[in-house]
Amino acid sequence: MTTGLWGVTSGISGATVTAATPPACRRSITTIGAARPRLSPSGVVLEGPEWPIATATHFVPSFAALTDVPYSLRLELSVRVGGAWSPWAAGATLGPAAFESAVPIDALAVDIDVFTSRAPVEAARLRVRLREGESAAVLGAPWMLTLSAFEPSARPGPAAGSLVPGIHIAVPPRSQMDAEAAIANRVCSPTCVAMLLDFWRRPVTFEALIAEMFHPALDLYGVWPAAIRAAGRRGLAGYLLRFPDWPAAAWCLAQGLPIIASIRYGAGELTGAAASQTPGHLIVLTGWDGEMVLANDPAAPSAAQAARRYRLDELERVWLARAGMGFVIFPPDLPLRGA
Incomplete structure (x- = not known):
């Protein structure tokens, strides 16, 4: 790709x-x-x-x-x-x-x-x-x-080799189910952005962020550039990127940069997922452990249940072989090992 x-x-x-x-x-x-x-x-x-x-x-x-x-x-x-x-x-x-x-x-x-x-x-x-x-x-x-x-014509191949020893970024978990019941199933995007704002110590009122990111004409909470705009209003830089493969994502995680990943999957395609299936959903990737990817899944019933472990081969299929889009948000003065 x-x-x-x-x-x-x-x-x-x-x-x-x-x-x-x-x-x-x-x-x-x-x-x-x-x-x-x-x-x-x-x-x-x-x-x-x-x-x-x-x-x-x-x-x-x-x-x-x-x-x-x-x-x-x-x-x-x-x-x-x-x-x-x-x-x-x-x-x-x-x-x-x-x-x-x-x-x-x-x-x-x-x-x-x-x-x-x-x-x-x-x-x-x-x-x-x-x-x-x-x-x-x-x-x-x-x-x-x-x-x-x-x-996007070329699809990513399987990740090469083992992912050990592993990385974990301590992103505070949140659940979108803490939002009003009428919209709780629709606000994965603001919930993921709120997690990264918490991580970068830019805490936000959840309800205010949801309202800010809502697009009334489209009746959507998940317009991708709205996430980057919202992060900028809290002093954070960021970009949207079509990730080509798992090594590119693993590189970000190794630098201490969590990734908001856009996934979609049918029943049985993502073992242990917070939702059984979805035509479109966002999660926060926080690291890996062996051949398992660590993530905070906002579809969990509570923040305490948001931390998940997903098989790498399944995550590649539901993320990289489909939308493949990731959001990377970071302080503009952050010293990075990738420099």
Whole structure:
């Protein structure tokens, strides 16, 4: 599988972001000085550089500003195919802003947080749209704009060798069942983000985080870039990445970086799972022990029951052979062994 992370930062060291990225997925992280957005008829637009992302067909962007100021955003992507740039395609708006409606285009299909090109691309460019009255505070704070680009046709093979001696990151467990009963089965994403905020000592009111991450137009709590935006509002950097294989994930865990993993499975596919089956769910990977992966599963009935041990071969199948998406969240000044 071809997969990599591109990005641009301001006020956050590009070297730090690179050091927090699995080596096999490192591409280009550029640090710039003051942002130079431009005013448009519908908000303020900050555009990243052109990235030579050859052969990729799938893209997942994210943006985080390290400020507690509430703000809205929309991520927009353009790709070059056959020497010509496509019009800009827009993802879901995060926050209450009513940006000008995006026009669907032939070159790129958009499914909430995933952009899919109809043909392998030669290059891509990413931009974030902000409200004019909020842009100065947002872009005056440290921020990062990233793009996970991948070609998912090749599936990961089995992990090589044993995982001993093992790693365990002490992420405080939470259960989504602590939320209101009417939504408890739907809030795995805010629950996982809350676990990582607890771990990085940015505790949050659970109910407030759930409300912040809810997308009323889509009736969803699990829009992927909303997790990175929410972490940024608590002073944490982060990115979304299509993980290519288990060694890339194990590398993050060995650096002390927990991973929020997007999984889906049918009955009997994940032994010992908190839910018998799910069309889409998030868990926090916290390490491994031998051939078992350690995780906090928010679908558990209580926080005390959230810690789980899943077989590596099964987790690879329900995570890496399917969505494969992971969220990595970390302090922007964290010294990392991967540097």
